[in-house]
Amino acid sequence: MIQSLLIANRGEIACRIIRTARRLGIRTVAVYSDADARALHVREADEAVHIGPSPARESYLIGDRIIAAAKATGAQAIHPGYGFLSENAAFAQAVIDAGLIWVGPNPASITAMGLKDAAKKLMSEAGVPVTPGYLGEDQSAERLQSEADAIGYPVLIKAVAGGGGKGMRRVDAPEAFADALLSCQREAASSFGNDQVLIEKYILSPRHIEVQVFGDSHGQVVHLFERDCSLQRRHQKVIEEAPAPGMDAATREAICGAAVRAAQAVDYVGAGTVEFIADASAKEGGGLRADRIWFMEMNTRLQVEHPVTEEITGVDLVEWQLRVASGEPLPKKQEQLSINGHAIEARLYAEDPAKGFLPSPGRIDRLLFDSGARVETGVEAGDTVSSFYDPMIAKVICRGPDREAARTDLLRWLDGSFVGPLHTNKPFLHACLSMADFAEGRLDTGLIERQGEALTAVDCPSDRVLAAAGQRFRKDWTGREDREGLFGFRLNAAPKTHVDLFVDGRHVVADAASGDLRTDLRSAMERDGTIIVTQAGQSWFFSQTPPVKAGGAAASDGAILSPMPGRIIAVAVAKGDRVAKGQKLVTLEAMKMEHSLTAPFDGVVAELDATEGGQVSEGTLLVLVERGED
Structure with missing residues (x-):
C-alpha cells in the first residue's frame, strides 16, 4: 500500500481524499496557491507546499511544480482528484517517468478517451452504440456548418477535449451556427488548449446516464x-x-455491459465514468429503453458525483483507487456488488440565481450545516470562496431506502442549513427538488430551462417568516424560560409584541405574537444577534441594527460594471456605437466561465473602458450606455 500521497488539487475533493488516506494510515501532502494559503485542505493535510500565484494556470496547472513538491516531501504517489491535470496524459506520464505512482488510468487510456471524436470511433469499433454526428478532421467553419446542416437542427457543438459543460453549445438554427462555433472554439482553447470540435445530433428529450466503472492491473x-x-x-x-x-433490469444490464466493454477496449485501470445520452421520450413517462441509449464520452478520473455511487454500494472509491494504484486487485468482483437504497446529491454553490447565477465570491461569515446528510466541503466558517476557482461550497448527499426518502431528507437539510452573507443557490436547489416532474422521476436535461424564472424567483419575506424572526427574538431576548411575561413589558399597558428588524437593507416590523408557524420554517440566532429564518431553502438574515451604508453615489442604470474579478476576452462594441437592448457588449471570463454583459436598453456607448485581455476587478466600470433620443 502507498505510504505517502500528494494531492494535486484543492477544495472539497482534496479534503475528501485526505479523509480516506488518513483512515488508511497514509501520510498526505497538500499543494496550494497564494489564494489557498489558509484553505481547509491545507490545514487538514500532514504537510503542505506552496506552488505559485492564485490563477490556476500559474499554480495548479503547472505539472513540474507539483512533481517537484512530491519529490521534495518524499511523497510516493500523486492523486489528481478531478479537474485541473486529472485527465492530462502528458502529466500522468511525467509522474510515472519521475518514479512516482500515478493514482489514475494509464496515460494511453487517457489519450484514447481524451479526444471525443477518436473515442467515439473506438467505441463504435468495440460495439458500443454512439450518437450520429461529424467527427472529421476538417475544422473549417464552412465544413462544420455544412455537416450541421446535413445532420439537421438542433445540433450540439462540443470541444473534442472538453468536459464539465465547457466548450459546448446547442444550436437550433443555421443562422446561429457561426457565432456559436466561434464562442465554443474560444472557450475550448481557453479551457483545454485545443479548439477542435465535433458536431452531433441534439436529442430533444435527453437524459444523462453515466456508469461508474473500475479496472485493475490484473485485467479485471x-x-x-x-x-x-x-x-x-x-x-x-x-x-x-x-x-x-425508471431503469429496468434489462436496460441496466445493457448500459452497464456497454460501459464495461468501453473500459476494456482501452485496457482501463482505476476509476472511470462512461457517459451515455438516453432518449427520455422512448417510453411513456420518460422511462429508458436499451436501444435508445448512446455513448457520449468517458471521463478518465473520479467524478464530482461519485458519493452517490458510494452511498448505494457501500464502496469507498478513493480507497479502491489507492489500492489499485498500489498494484492490488479489485476488492470485489461483479457478483459481490449490489444496489442498496437510493442516494441524491446537490451541489451547493456561492452564486446568485436571481442574477443569472453569477458567482458570489467572498468571506463566509456564517456556515451552519444541518445533520442528516453527508456533506463534502472544502470550507469552514471564516474561509473565503475565491474568485479564482469554481465557487462550490459543498456537495450534499442524502441516502434513503427509496428515492422519495432521499429527496425529502435533502429538502429538510436545505431548510435547516445556513450560509452567509454570500448568495448561494440553496433556494434554487430546493425549488428543483420540489418540482413535481423531478419528484415523479420525469427527467431530461431541459427540465430546468423549461421551468424558467419559476426556479430562481426571490421572494420577499412573508408575514410568517417575519413572525418567525420576531418569535426567535422573543425567545432569546432575556435568556430565561419564562419570557412570555417579560417580553415587551410596559407599565399600565398591554405588552408590545412588534419587533423592529432589518433584512436586505430594509426596515421591517415583525409581529412576535403571530402563530401558525408550522414545521416548514427553521430559525436560529447567531452569537452576534443575527436571526436567520429559512423557508423553502431560502434564508433571510435579520438584524436589530440598521446596515451601514456604503459611501458614494450609485451608478446610473446605464453603467455596465464588472460583476466579479476576471479577464476581458471579447469587446463587441466601440465608443459611439448605437446598441439595442440585450446586445452583447463585453465578454468576461471569470471563475472558469464566460459571462456576457449586455446593453440594458437601446442607446449609445458613451464610455468604453474594456480592453481585450485586460484584468478587471469587481465593480469596475466597463461600458456606459446612454439612452438614445426618443
Whole structure:
C-alpha cells in the first residue's frame, strides 16, 4: 500500500481524499496557491507546499511544480482528484517517468478517451452504440456548418477535449451556427488548449446516464451501476442520483455491459465514468429503453458525483483507487456488488440565481450545516470562496431506502442549513427538488430551462417568516424560560409584541405574537444577534441594527460594471456605437466561465473602458450606455 500521497488539487475533493488516506494510515501532502494559503485542505493535510500565484494556470496547472513538491516531501504517489491535470496524459506520464505512482488510468487510456471524436470511433469499433454526428478532421467553419446542416437542427457543438459543460453549445438554427462555433472554439482553447470540435445530433428529450466503472492491473473490470445526472443548467450538473429513475433490469444490464466493454477496449485501470445520452421520450413517462441509449464520452478520473455511487454500494472509491494504484486487485468482483437504497446529491454553490447565477465570491461569515446528510466541503466558517476557482461550497448527499426518502431528507437539510452573507443557490436547489416532474422521476436535461424564472424567483419575506424572526427574538431576548411575561413589558399597558428588524437593507416590523408557524420554517440566532429564518431553502438574515451604508453615489442604470474579478476576452462594441437592448457588449471570463454583459436598453456607448485581455476587478466600470433620443 502507498505510504505517502500528494494531492494535486484543492477544495472539497482534496479534503475528501485526505479523509480516506488518513483512515488508511497514509501520510498526505497538500499543494496550494497564494489564494489557498489558509484553505481547509491545507490545514487538514500532514504537510503542505506552496506552488505559485492564485490563477490556476500559474499554480495548479503547472505539472513540474507539483512533481517537484512530491519529490521534495518524499511523497510516493500523486492523486489528481478531478479537474485541473486529472485527465492530462502528458502529466500522468511525467509522474510515472519521475518514479512516482500515478493514482489514475494509464496515460494511453487517457489519450484514447481524451479526444471525443477518436473515442467515439473506438467505441463504435468495440460495439458500443454512439450518437450520429461529424467527427472529421476538417475544422473549417464552412465544413462544420455544412455537416450541421446535413445532420439537421438542433445540433450540439462540443470541444473534442472538453468536459464539465465547457466548450459546448446547442444550436437550433443555421443562422446561429457561426457565432456559436466561434464562442465554443474560444472557450475550448481557453479551457483545454485545443479548439477542435465535433458536431452531433441534439436529442430533444435527453437524459444523462453515466456508469461508474473500475479496472485493475490484473485485467479485471467491473461496473458499480449507473447514476442519473439529467438535472442540468447549461450543461452543468445540478442534482445527481443513483440509481437512475425508471431503469429496468434489462436496460441496466445493457448500459452497464456497454460501459464495461468501453473500459476494456482501452485496457482501463482505476476509476472511470462512461457517459451515455438516453432518449427520455422512448417510453411513456420518460422511462429508458436499451436501444435508445448512446455513448457520449468517458471521463478518465473520479467524478464530482461519485458519493452517490458510494452511498448505494457501500464502496469507498478513493480507497479502491489507492489500492489499485498500489498494484492490488479489485476488492470485489461483479457478483459481490449490489444496489442498496437510493442516494441524491446537490451541489451547493456561492452564486446568485436571481442574477443569472453569477458567482458570489467572498468571506463566509456564517456556515451552519444541518445533520442528516453527508456533506463534502472544502470550507469552514471564516474561509473565503475565491474568485479564482469554481465557487462550490459543498456537495450534499442524502441516502434513503427509496428515492422519495432521499429527496425529502435533502429538502429538510436545505431548510435547516445556513450560509452567509454570500448568495448561494440553496433556494434554487430546493425549488428543483420540489418540482413535481423531478419528484415523479420525469427527467431530461431541459427540465430546468423549461421551468424558467419559476426556479430562481426571490421572494420577499412573508408575514410568517417575519413572525418567525420576531418569535426567535422573543425567545432569546432575556435568556430565561419564562419570557412570555417579560417580553415587551410596559407599565399600565398591554405588552408590545412588534419587533423592529432589518433584512436586505430594509426596515421591517415583525409581529412576535403571530402563530401558525408550522414545521416548514427553521430559525436560529447567531452569537452576534443575527436571526436567520429559512423557508423553502431560502434564508433571510435579520438584524436589530440598521446596515451601514456604503459611501458614494450609485451608478446610473446605464453603467455596465464588472460583476466579479476576471479577464476581458471579447469587446463587441466601440465608443459611439448605437446598441439595442440585450446586445452583447463585453465578454468576461471569470471563475472558469464566460459571462456576457449586455446593453440594458437601446442607446449609445458613451464610455468604453474594456480592453481585450485586460484584468478587471469587481465593480469596475466597463461600458456606459446612454439612452438614445426618443
